Each structure stands twice: as C-alpha cells, then as structure tokens.
Amino acid sequence: MAERFLxxxxxxxxxxxxxxxxxxxxxxxxxxxxxxxxRVGMVAIQNAMQSVAEDLExxxxxxxxxxxxxxxxxxxxxxxxxxxVKAHLSExxxxxxxxxxxxxxxxxxxxxLGGYFAERASDLGYxxxxxxxxLAGEQPEIKFPDEPFVLxxxxxxxxxxxxxxPERVLAVITSDGTPTSHxxxxxxxxxxxxxxxxxxxxxxxxxxxxxxxxxxxxxxxEPSTERIERYRVAANLDTHLIKVIExxxxxPVLLLANLGSSFEASAxxxxxAKGVGLFRxxxxxxxxxxxxxxEEQYEEYSRLLRAFKGKRVLVRVLDLDxxxxxxxxxxxxxxxxxxRGLQVLLANPEVLLTxxxxxxxxxxxxxxxxxxxxxxMVLNVxxxxxxxxxxxxxxxxxxxxxxxxxxxxxxxxxxGILQVVDFISIGTNDLTHYALGKSRHTAGDxxxxxxxxxxxTRKPEVxxxxxxxxxxxxxxxxxxxxxGEAAGDPESARAFIxxxxxxxxxxxxxxxxxxxxxxxx
Ligand code: PEP
Ligand code: MG
Numbered sequence: 001m002a003e004r005f006l007x008x009x010x011x012x013x014x015x016x017x018x019x020x021x022x023x024x025x026x027x028x029x030x031x032x033x034x035x036x037x038x039r040v041g042m043v044a045i046q047n048a049m050q051s052v053a054e055d056l057e058x059x060x061x062x063x064x065x066x067x068x069x070x071x072x073x074x075x076x077x078x079x080x081x082x083x084x085v086k087a088h089l090s091e092x093x094x095x096x097x098x099x100x101x102x103x104x105x106x107x108x109x110x111x112x113l114g115g116y117f118a119e120r121a122s123d124l125g126y127x128x129x130x131x132x133x134x135l136a137g138e139q140p141e142i143k144f145p146d147e148p149f150v151l152x153x154x155x156x157x158x159x160x161x162x163x164x165x166p167e168r169v170l171a172v173i174t175s176d177g178t179p180t181s182h183x184x185x186x187x188x189x190x191x192x193x194x195x196x197x198x199x200x201x202x203x204x205x206x207x208x209x210x211x212x213x214x215x216x217x218x219x220x221x222e223p224s225t226e227r228i229e230r231y232r233v234a235a236n237l238d239t240h241l242i243k244v245i246e247x248x249x250x251x252p253v254l255l256l257a258n259l260g261s262s263f264e265a266s267a268x269x270x271x272x273a274k275g276v277g278l279f280r281x282x283x284x285x286x287x288x289x290x291x292x293x294x295e296e297q298y299e300e301y302s303r304l305l306r307a308f309k310g311k312r313v314l315v316r317v318l319d320l321d322x323x324x325x326x327x328x329x330x331x332x333x334x335x336x337x338x339x340r341g342l343q344v345l346l347a348n349p350e351v352l353l354t355x356x357x358x359x360x361x362x363x364x365x366x367x368x369x370x371x372x373x374x375x376x377m378v379l380n381v382x383x384x385x386x387x388x389x390x391x392x393x394x395x396x397x398x399x400x401x402x403x404x405x406x407x408x409x410x411x412x413x414x415x416g417i418l419q420v421v422d423f424i425s426i427g428t429n430d431l432t433h434y435a436l437g438k439s440r441h442t443a444g445d446x447x448x449x450x451x452x453x454x455x456x457t458r459k460p461e462v463x464x465x466x467x468x469x470x471x472x473x474x475x476x477x478x479x480x481x482x483x484g485e486a487a488g489d490p491e492s493a494r495a496f497i498x499x500x501x502x503x504x505x506x507x508x509x510x511x512x513x514x515x516x517x518x519x520x521x
Contacts, residue, residue, distance in 0.1 A: 003224055007260055008198030009283055010217035011179045012188040013267030015231050015509045016171035017223070021149040022206045042086055045095060048134040049076045049085075052127070059162075068158045068182040072123060076131075081106050096132050103128040122181040126157035144168065150210045152201060158182040166190060171212040173219060175201035179263035195219055199286050215267040216507035217260035217283070224453055230489065234513040251515045254503035256314070258483060262300050265307035268508040272515060275312035275370075277505020278425070278483040279304060281355070285318055291328050291351050297358035298365075305366035312370045314425065314481075314505070316402065317355050319376035320344045336434065337405065341377025346386055353394065360395035374400035374425055378408060381416035388420045398422050402483075404430035409465040411472065418476035426469055426501075428484025428492075432457045435465055457486040458495060470499040481505060490517035 053076040056069040075081065084102035093101060107124035148170050155176040161183040164172070172187055177196040187194045193214035204210070204221065211223040211231060220227060256277030257268035268276065284292045284300060305313055320329060320339060331339050332347040345352040356373070363371045375387045378401040391399040401417060404427035408414060418424065436456060456462065466482075473480035481503035486492040488506025493514060496504060506514060 002222065003227065004203075004221040006198055006200045006203070006219045006221065007280065007282070008173070008195040008201075008217050008219065009179045009261035010214040010264045010267070011184045011194035011196060012191070013215045013264075013270065013509070014171075014191065014193035015214070015235055016150060016193045016210075016212045017228055017231065018148055018150045018170040018210065019145065020152045020173075020204050020206055020208045020210050021145050022204060023151065023153040042089055044135060045085055045089075045099065045131070046082055048131050049082060052130045052134050053077050068186065072127060072158065072182070075106075075124070076127060078106075095135060099128050099131055099135075103131075122176070122178045123158065123183070125155040125176050126160075126181075126183060129155060130157050150212055152204050152210075154201075156183045156187075158186055161186040161190075164190065164192065166192060171195075171210075171214070173198050173201060173204070173210075173212060179261060197283060199283075213507050213509050215264055215271065215509045216258050217264060218507065226453060226455070230513075231509065234510050249519055251518045252497050253501060253518075254312075254481075255511050255515055256312070256481070256483075256503055256505040257508040257511065258505050259304070259508075262303040262307065264508070265304060268511075269307065271508035271511040273508050273511055275308055275314070276304070277314050277481055277487075277503055279313060279315040281316060281318055282320075285326055289327055291326075291354065294354050294358045294361075297355060298361050301359055301362035302365055305362050305369040305371060309366070309368045312372060314372040314374060314400075314483075315359060316374050316376055317352060317359075318345060337377065337379060341379070341404070342375040342383050342387055342401070343379060345375065346383060349390070352390060356391055356394035356396060363396070370398070371396075372398040372400060372423060374402055374423070376402050376427070377404045377430065378402065378417065379405060380408065381413060381420065384417045385420045400424055402427045403469050404434070406431070406435045406465055409468050411468065414469055414472040415476070418472055418478050421478070423479040423481075424469065424473055425505075426466055426480065426482045426484065428457045428462075428466070428482055428486040431465065431484070432462050432486075435462045454486050454489045454492055457484070458492055463495065463499075466496070467499050470496075470501055474500055479503070488514055490514060493518060 053073040056073040059069050081102060084105055085098050088098035088101050103124045107121040110121040111118045148168050150171045150173060151169050152173045155174050156172060164187070169192060171193040174196045175198055177184065179196055181196070184194060184196055193212050195212055195214060195217055198219055209222050211220040211228060213231070254274050255272070256275050257271065257273035258278040259265065259268060259276055260280045260283055284297060301315065319341060320326065329344060329348050329351065333339055333343045337343070359371065359373055373391055373396045378384045378387070384401050387401065388399045400421045400423035402425050403409065403414070408417060436459070470480050479502045482496050482501050483505040487496065487504040488510035493504050504514070
C-alpha cells in the first residue's frame with residue numbers, strides 16, 4: 001500500500017512507529033439500551049454525570065493531573081450543564097445525542113469566555129464520552145494488542161491519559177482536541193508523542209502501520225521502509241542530539257523547521273532549527289464551518305512569532321486541497337489544479353485579506369521576529385503579482401510564493417514571478433507528483449496520498465526543474481529554499497545545496513540528523 005500523509009497538531013516532540021489500535025466511540029453500546037421502550041431517562045443521566053464526577057475526584061493522582069480531575073468534576077456538577085441535557089431530551093433527542101449536544105453547547109460557552117476557559121472547552125468531548133460510557137454500563141472489556149501500539153481515538157479523557165502505560169502505548173492520535181487540552185498536557189508530560197485534531201483520522205484502521213511525528217504534526221500511513229529508516233536513524237541520534245545541536249559549526253545552508261501549529265515551536269527550537277521554513281496554516285481552517293476570526297488567527301501567529309524571536313518565520317497562507325473542502329470557500333479552477341492553491345484564495349479575497357491582516361498584526365506585535373509570508377501553488381505570473389499586491393497592501397514586508405507545478409518552472413514564467421516577489425520556496429512534494437504526472441490523491445477516499453518516494457524527487461526529470469528554478473533565483477538575486485519532504489533527506493539535501501539553495505526546511509525530528517550528515521560531508 002502506498003504511503004499517505006495526514007496532518008494534525010503535534011504535541012511536544014518525538015516520533016513513534018507502530019501498528020494502529022483504533023478505539024471505537026461508546027455510542028454503539030448505548031444504542032443497545034436506548035432503543036424505543038427502553039429509553040435512558042434524565043435521572044439515569046444525572047446519576048451517570050455524578051458518578052463520573054466522583055470517579056474523577058477520587059482518582060489517586062497528584063500535581064497537574066489532580067487539578068485537572070477536580071476542574072472536570074466541577075464542570076460535570078454544574079447545574080447549567082444538566083439543564084442543557086434535559087432541554088435536549090425534552091426536544092426528543094436520544095440520550096447520547098442529548099449529552100453530546102449539551103456538552104458541545106457548554107464547550108462553546110466556555111470558548112466564548114476566552115483564555116483559560118476556552119482552553120478547557122476541548123475537554124467537554126472527553127467528558128461526554130465518559131458519561132455515555134457510564135450510562136452504557138458494563139461493556140465488553142477492550143482487548144488491547146499484545147504488542148506496543150499507537151492509540152487512535154476520537155478523544156481521550158484526562159483520566160485515561162494519566163493511565164496510559166508508556167511501555168504499551170507508543171503514541172496517541174486523536175481526531176478531536178487541541179494541544180492545550182488537559183489530556184494533551186498530561187500526555188506531553190509523559191513524553192509520549194501525540195498528534196491531536198488529525199484531519200482524516202477516520203481513515204485509520206486497526207493494524208495499519210503508522211509513523212507519528214509529533215514535532216511536525218504529521219502522521220504517515222504505511223510509511224516506506226526508506227522513511228522508517230530515516231526516522232529510526234534520527235531517533236537513535238537522540239543521545240548525540242545535544243552534541244549535534246551544540247556543534248558550533250553551521251550547516252552549509254540555513255536549516256529550518258516545518259510546523260503545523262505554534263505548539264510545535266519548542267520541539268523545533270530544541271532541535272536546533274534556525275527558524276521556520278514552512279508554517280502550514282490549514283489547521284486553523286479545517287473542520288470549521290466559518291473561517292477563523294482575525295483575533296483567533298492573530299493569537300496563533302503571535303504565539304508562533306514570539307517563540308522564534310530573533311529568527312525567521314515563513315508562514316504559508318491557507319493551502320486548500322480538494323480532499324479537504326471548506327464550506328465557506330467558493331471553488332475555482334479546472335483540470336489538475338482545480339480547487340488547489342493560491343487561485344482559491346484569490347477567488348475568496350475576504351478570507352485571504354483576513355489572514356494577511358492577522359499576520360501583519362502579529363508581525364507588528366513581534367517586531368523582533370522576521371516574518372515572511374508565501375502563497376501555495378502559484379500557477380502563473382499574474383497570480384503571483386496579485387498575491388504580492390494584496391500582501392504588501394496588508395502590510396507584509398517579505399512576500400513570496402511556492403513553486404509546486406512544472407508550468408511555472410519555464411524560464412519566462414519563473415523569471416516573471418521572481419520580478420514580483422521577494423523570495424521563492426520549492427514544494428518538492430507537489431512538484432514531484434506533477435512533474436512525474438502522478439496524482440497526489442487517491443480518488444474517493446479523501447486522503448492526501450504521498451505516493452512519491454524521495455528517490456523519485458531525485459529523478460532527472462524533477463531535478464532539472466529544480467535546477468532551473470534555483471538558477472533563476474540566483475540570477476534575480478532572491479532567496480530560494482526547499483520545504484518539501486525531500487529537504488529532510490541528506491542525499492536529496494546535498495543535491496539541493498549543490499544547486500545553490502539558501503535554506504532547507506524539514507520536520508524538526510529530522511534536523512539534527514540532517515545537520516550531522518551535512519557536516520560529515
Ligand atoms: C510541498 O508540496 O512540497 C509542500 C511543502 O506543501 P504541502 O506538502 O503542504 O502540499
Ligand atoms: Mg504543496
């Protein structure tokens with residue numbers, strides 16, 4: 001089976017490789033007992049909420065975890081929450097639905113309060129699960145695999161998170177949740193790699209081979225042996241990590257990190273990254289019915305820029321992909337590139353302008369960080385120019401585009417683009433696919449498929465395009481970097497350096513290994 005990439009928000013750092021074990025939602029068990037004629041009533045729900053609250057209060061744990069349990073028990077005992085459940089039951093909802101809807105509404109209320117309360121909102125999903133499980137009563141005991149496994153679940157309660165056995169659980173993946181939830185705090189403290197809010201987590205089945213990279217928020221399904229080996233070497237370097245990072249010698253080019261969330265910043269800094277070469281902003285938008293507000297975006301970008309004070313941070317504006325449709329975006333384009341990249345943003349200028357405004361504000365608030373902003377998958381000079389005008393009018397100083405399709409590597413096109421932007425970055429993942437005439441997608445199942453191998457990026461028909469792009473950037477005297485997967489592979493990286501790239505950006509988990517390999521020559 002081909003490799004596939006899924007992306008979420010990484011929590012902490014670390015990489016794990018193992019088979020998935022998928023935990024199902026408790027709804028199925030509850031459905032058995034909430035059939036017509038056997039309805040679960042208000043008293044049963046109230047008792048279940050109280051009983052879970054008691055469990056949380058009585059759990060023997062200390063420190064942060066104890067505070068978390070007590071805070072959650074208080075939420076469950078809040079009469080307003082039970083009133084919400086009652087209201088949904090009287091409107092005719094089934095028990096599980098009433099609980100989920102009431103808890104979700106309560107979460108939104110917490111979110112609107114902002115700050116600490118907003119961060120706690122994501123725990124309401126776990127609480128709903130716990131109450132539903134309690135109502136469903138005795139369940140067949142879950143048979144965990146004998147071998148260590150990667151736990152894949154919709155959400156995990158802080159209580160369950162605190163009970164995870166690091167000898168058995170290699171990593172945790174959730175489809176819901178945020179990096180600041182109580183569970184994430186507990187799992188990070190246990191030094192287990194975690195990725196939350198994974199888009200497309202529903203595609204993972206028990207037994208599927210997974211590579212979880214918490215430092216970049218990426219999960220690779222059925223990773224190639226070449227990729228596993230690369231990460232294995234990186235993990236084995238762990239003990240030498242400090243030595244590599246503290247090695248005064250600089251790598252021959254700037255080594256930057258690829259991030260998908262500001263919460264991955266500390267792992268990147270610990271890995272010796274000189275800054276960020278690709279900040280993917282999709283996580284802010286995916287799964288939303290409306291675009292994130294200027295304030296929400298400002299908070300995330302400011303947190304990112306703060307973490308990289310004195311360094312360069314290259315943010316990419318929203319990169320829509322057809323497998324991740326967003327209800328608030330008008331579709332556009334046709335053919336291979338339909339509904340992908342910059343053209344979608346240009347067709348939805350209000351979304352682009354809000355993002356640019358949030359970025360400009362974050363830069364103003366963090367003047368000591370050098371923010372660069374780029375657009376994904378530009379298709380021609382006119383698009384690059386339009387984006388550059390929007391960005392500069394919004395107050396962005398360093399404006400660039402990603403080179404990801406073969407058409408724009410034609411000399412006249414790339415020269416034209418370089419006249420209107422300040423820098424370019426080569427996205428080898430997409431460029432390799434398109435140059436070799438392969439689709440990056442597997443039709444129908446909605447997954448982004450990373451079916452290229454790193455060796456394919458090194459094929460002459462791809463390398464000749466990259467060579468042309470780098471040469472054009474040199475002629476124009478503008479910085480050029482590579483931020484696709486191949487940038488983290490020493491053999492490919494050496495080839496890019498030989499062509500003259502100025503920076504390479506990769507998962508921070510791979511950076512120490514990359515630096516060591518490049519210094520070794
Ligand atoms: C790329 O295409 O190489 C790239 C870095 O962008 P993404 O993987 O996010 O499409
Ligand atoms: Mg791309």
